[in-house]
Amino acid sequence: MNSEILEKYITSLLPMPAYKAKLFANQFEFLESQKNELLLEENKISKETHFLESGFIRSFTFDNNGNEVTTNIFSAPCFVNDFLSFFKQQPTKENIQTLTNCRLWKMSFQAVQSNFHSYPEFREFGRMMLVTNYSILQDRMLGMIKHTAENRYLKLMKLHPHIFQNVPLKIIASYLGITDTSLSRIRKEISNK
Amino acid sequence: MNSEILEKYITSLLPMPAYKAKLFANQFEFLESQKNELLLEENKISKETHFLESGFIRSFTFDNNGNEVTTNIFSAPCFVNDFLSFFKQQPTKENIQTLTNCRLWKMSFQAVQSNFHSYPEFREFGRMMLVTNYSILQDRMLGMIKHTAENRYLKLMKLHPHIFQNVPLKIIASYLGITDTSLSRIRKEISNK
């Protein structure tokens, strides 16, 4: 199995010699996942970290009326995790579900801990992954405060255009913090310009 | 200087023997800060991590019209950081400003790195701090998607009532993602019930 994409991703988070990135990448196990599989289920404990090589994944939970709320959309290449459940080994509040067929790499919690212990670069890489994801979430939060739904839509369109060919609009709408009805109108508005 | 609160906070993030928490706490340097001081300024690099023992702090940036946007409000006890700027040692996009007089503890980036290298527990503690803050931000994001402004207000009121005695409403409004005008109306609505 060719782990080149994973290696490149690791190096992009923390520059390191190619052999080292390969060493780390080789400790991940490859898996393929069909559309609509659950990688993590509410109330269970996240036992492994996932790297998404290709495909789309979302995390979701439910609001007080029992409606699904999409909390995140993951667009390859990236890591897909519930950090709280994984690092604290406690039950998650979210569901993580593939939206398309996916190519994935996983590593168990034990293996991660062991690598943290053995390799300073692996620790540093793990920290960079956390910091990067924190920063992405922060940007998204800032967008929620200072942009309209239309601007958030346009921004997502620009940053991750492929999502729109692979993810239903109702899921994208929920991720953007609006209803599918409103998203439909926003798209109409834009196409009228 | 008594670092008991810091020690307790460290232990709450990662259970450890008291002597170890004390060892780590002792490596922080105490400082007092007056109201309205800037701990970090846009485009500068965050050189130290801060623990807020008492007082209130906010982070803010500007929207496209040059208006301030409050991105976060920190209510003691907690850590106050721009993780991206601190851990990557790159220029920040935010300003961090005290809203009241504050009691603080700081540690330089070099000291943090050195402690990460020397103490597995310190690394673990650092990771827990990141994970915890990520999770808090995630909850806030979820709230933006699934709650109305009124519900977000009530939730903040319940979780951090002291903020309302110490932070101007216009700053709280911005943090909640609404205008001060709307917040004023929401408060009126609630008091009418």
Added chain:
DNA sequence: TTTATTTCTTGCCAAATGGCAAGTGTATTT
């Protein structure tokens, strides 16, 4: 192909929130 199922759009109206400006109140400074 036909039938179901899901997704997306649209019309109607209600509710939530924003923009602006004026007015009131409350600190702070001089």
Added chain:
DNA sequence: AAATACACTTGCCATTTGGCAAGAAATAAA
């Protein structure tokens, strides 16, 4: 005390977004 700055509220109206239901379009299943 007077003057100044800042924080908060309110009225008026515009804009954004939501809720519901019906229908159209696309997709999946039989």
